Amino acid sequence: xxxxxxxxxxxxxxxxxxxxxxxxxxxxxxxxxxxxxxxxxxxxxxxxxxxxxxxxxxxxxxxxxxxxxxxxxxxx
Numbered sequence: 001x002x003x004x005x006x007x008x009x010x011x012x013x014x015x016x017x018x019x020x021x022x023x024x025x026x027x028x029x030x031x032x033x034x035x036x037x038x039x040x041x042x043x044x045x046x047x048x049x050x051x052x053x054x055x056x057x058x059x060x061x062x063x064x065x066x067x068x069x070x071x072x073x074x075x076x
Contacts, residue, residue, distance in 0.1 A: 053059045
């Protein structure tokens with residue numbers, strides 16, 4: 001995260017729970033307003049960021065089998 005984003009997060013976490021919920025709702029709503037091309041671009045950027053993190057060894061890999069098993073277990 002950028003320093004500005006870190007500072008914004010720190011300030012947001014100081015808000016009262018109701019205000020944090022309102023802020024979260026507004027932020028999520030702002031993403032809904034993006035067009036399909038912008039959403040696609042953002043997802044591609046995120047996928048590339050995650051791939052680079054994986055390649056550099058900063059995040060572990062998990063098999064699809066493990067991920068699906070855990071997801072099914074969580075849904076029960």
